Amino acid sequence: MTAAIISDWQADIDLIAAAAREAGAVASTFFGQSPQVWWKNEGRSPVSAADHAANECLEERLRTARPSYGWLSEETDDDLGRLKSDTLFVVDPIDGTRAFIANKPTWCVSVAVVHRGKPVAGVLVAPALGEEYSAVAGGPALKNGKPIAVAAFDPAKKLRVATPMDIVNLFDAPLRGRIERVEHVPSLAYRIAMVAEGRIDATFVKPNAHDWDIAAADLILQQAEGRLTDLDGNALIYNRTEVTHGVLCAAVEGELPALLERLAAVPRG
Known part of the structure; x- marks a missing residue:
């Protein structure tokens, strides 16, 4: 890992982490409160008032901070103008909406910065679990600020x-x-x-x-x-x-x- 690569995206990871926490706090005000739910994709996918509120929070915070970046979000109509952007935000205001509306804690706010087709900064904020995962290209993967790693490979184990x-x-x-x-x-x-x-x-x-x-x-x-x-x-x-x-x-x-x-x-x- 190189300090130069990390520093290129450090400001962005700081930005998206703060924005994801803010959106998570917004979504949390709806959690356990039976928010209004609609169905999209021919009734296959739920979307709630919390998804929309969190999306608005993220869009205002991130697009104001980086007006030159493109935007792709589950809860925003897709604008193919994003294809002209080398760098863009890729956002899911609530990943795990089914869990959210069922009052289960395994949902998170997902925000990435993608540069030339590859993610270079990413954060998942799971407010109901008190967990935050993050990474920047060239740096460690973190959970609540501490490094994490995959399990050791062992072909003999379950x-x-x-x-x-x-x-x-x-x-x-x-x-x-x-x-x-x-x-x-x-x-x-x-x-x-x-x-x-x-x-x-x-x-x-x-x-x-x-x-x-x-x-x-x-x-x-x-x-x-x-x-x-x-x-x-x-x-x-x-x-x-x-x-x-x-x-x-x-x-x-x-x-x-x-x-x-x-x-x-x-x-x-």
Whole structure:
């Protein structure tokens, strides 16, 4: 890690961390209060008054501070003018809205700075858990200010995985026998952060994850010495015309080859 790279984005990580905390405080005023909920994407995805309020907070704070940056948020109509921006904010005001409206604490505010397709600063703030994950390109992954790292690779141990059972059923018997499924966590960003701090070893992602779900968590995992990849083992590119992704795997580095080989049976659509 180099001081020069870190210093390039240090002001941005400080900015987005402060903004995410502020948005988390705004969202928290709705938590447990039965906020109004609407359904989007043909009734498949909930969005609450808290999502909108947190988004407004983030947009005002961040776009005012960096007017030259592009903007991509789950709760803002997409403007393809962002493609002309080398640098942009990628935001999910509440990742884990289903958990939020069910009064479960595993939701977070996710904010990333993406530069030329790669996340260079990222923060996840989980107010109901009192947790904050962050990373800047070239620096350590942090949880509440302390360095974190993925679990040590050990092919003999149980593999703690956050995944639907239908994906587990695609694996051969030896791998199925190693997998220890963990309780479902609706927030994809938080699941990836769990891999980054070694609480689980991997999580599988079905098709249609969006940039805003994963950009910040992707960087945090990278800096914790893990990886989030597509089925071909490629790192993800952000701020494309299409902001959705296919099947993904976030894991401890040593586990990836075997997991990706087995995941090849999953439809890529």
